[in-house]
Amino acid sequence: MQDKIRVAVLFGGKSAEHEVSLQSAKNVIEAIDKTKYEVVPVGIDKQGHWLTGDASHFLLNADDPKLIALNNAGTRVALAPTGDEVHLIPLDEAGPPSPVDVVFPVLHGPYGEDGTVQGLLKLADVPFVGAGVLGSAVGMDKDVMKRLLRDAGLPIPAFITLRRGAGADYDGIIARLGLPCFVKPANLGSSVGISKAKSPADLERAVADAFQYDHKVIIEEFIEGREIECSVLGNGEPMASVPGEIVPTHEFYSYEAKYIDENGALLKIPADLPEPVIKRVQDTAVAAFKALECEGMARVDVFLRGDDEVIVNEINTLPGFTRISMYPKLWEASGLSCTELIDRLIQLAIERHARDTKLKTAHEL
Ligand SMILES: Nc1ncnc2c1ncn2[C@@H]1O[C@H](COP(=O)(O)OP(=O)(O)O)[C@@H](O)[C@H]1O
Ligand SMILES: [Mg+2]
Known part of the structure; x- marks a missing residue:
């Protein structure tokens, strides 16, 4: 029998979504087809150290979303390109390097979803799940993302x-965009x-607040x-899932509504929409995926204004993968189980890597 494919699942990380990532990773590791793949869990702590250990106890309080934490008892490792194969090399003790065939980054937000980790994986020449460097970086920057969507006529x-x-x-901004408006x-x-600004004073406050997090x-x-969301899967010819709907019980889908308040939002899977609107959402999601240089997977979030006007809000290149997350749930509702979805994502990573390996890297006479 052929050896199993060794999949390093990367999770945790230096981001506000560290804990969400732990839950996503737990779900991915549980659902992955163990007859075909061998999981190598790699947790990144909040300081940025990479730790690997036994797949059975890489988490503490794994079943409690409020107390879930990375088990820091693992071995510190680094990913290194070592010639033909990619290995995780132990840092603190002598030990054999452990080979890796594919990496599945299950990291959300900066330092995971933004192209930085993807750059490292690309340099290491290892196949990895999801968007590449450019798609990840573009998807993370809401300004560049929107300019590309606009350029594609979306x-x-x-x-x-x-x-x-x-x-x-500020007067000019209010004259152009009106109030309320969103600041991010x-x-x-x-x-x-993110704030919803309802008055000129609100707007100035919201801008000052947002500048604490970014220079732009x-x-x-x-x-x-x-708020309608659609899952996209594929490389060259991506497919779209049935759409789902988020119904926030708060003023908007805020941090509190997402992570603090258990009843912060209602998920409707699938969304109750007429067939032509479903088709429009799916076509828009695939067009956005392509316009933003995405590969592998992404969740495209849109607004539905009135009965049938679809407006793109954003793309998420590493969407949540928890048991209740939209991305896997929408595929499940479309007939693809979580195990099949993960299998497909890993195969897409391998296909892309094989395709890229065929490219010439130097001028040949
Ligand atoms: N232009 C907008 N109009 C109405 N609601 C918005 C707008 N932009 C964002 N929101 C609300 O804020 C939430 C978060 O904004 P979003 O751009 O999706 O940021 P994030 O990347 O943090 O999810 C959305 O899910 C929605 O509820
Ligand atoms: Mg969003």
Whole structure:
């Protein structure tokens, strides 16, 4: 029998979504097909150390989302390109390097979803799940993302980008975007630093707040509508899942609504939508995926204004993978189990790597 494919699952990380990532990783590791794959869990602690250990106890309080934590007892390792194979090398003690065939980054937010880890994996020449360096970086930067969506002719909310120190004409912004409007740090996630500004004073406060998280802030026109999400899967010819709906019980889908308040939002899977609207959401999601240079997977979030106007909000290149997360749930509702989905994602990673390996790297006469 052929050896099993060794999949390093990377999780945790230096991000506000560290704990969400632990839950996502737990789910991925539980669901992965053990007859085909051997899991090598690699937890990244909040200081950035990479730790590996036994797949059975890499988490503490694994079943309690409030207390879940990384088990720091693992061996510190580094990923190194060592010629033909990629290995995890132990750092603190002598030990055999452990080979890795594929990496599945289950990291959310900066230092995981933004192209930084993808750059490392690309340098190490190892196949990895999900978007590459460019798609990840573009998906993380809401300003660049929206400019590319606009360039592809996709409908987006009107927006203005502010850079630190450049000053802002608040009257002009309000005249153009109206109130309320949304203020966001350009490079973050989980609704951290996001405000809905209802008055000129609110707006100035919200901008100052957002600048605490990033050097670039975007202000967007408020879209009154339903929040619909769609999962996309594939490389060259991506497919879209059935759409789902998020119904926040808060003023908007804030950090509190996402992670603190258990009843912060209702997930409707699938979303109750007429067939032509489902088709429009799916086509828009696939078009956004392509426009943003995505590969492997992404969740595309849109607003549905009125009965049928689909407006793109954002793309998430490493969506949540917890048991209750939209990305795997929408595939389940589309007929693809979590185990099949993970299998497909790993195969897509291997296919892309094989395709890239065929590219010439030097001029040949
Ligand atoms: N332009 C907008 N109009 C209406 N609601 C918005 C707008 N932008 C964001 N929101 C609300 O804020 C939430 C978080 O914004 P989003 O851009 O998705 O940031 P994040 O990347 O942190 O999820 C959305 O899910 C939605 O509830
Ligand atoms: Mg969002």
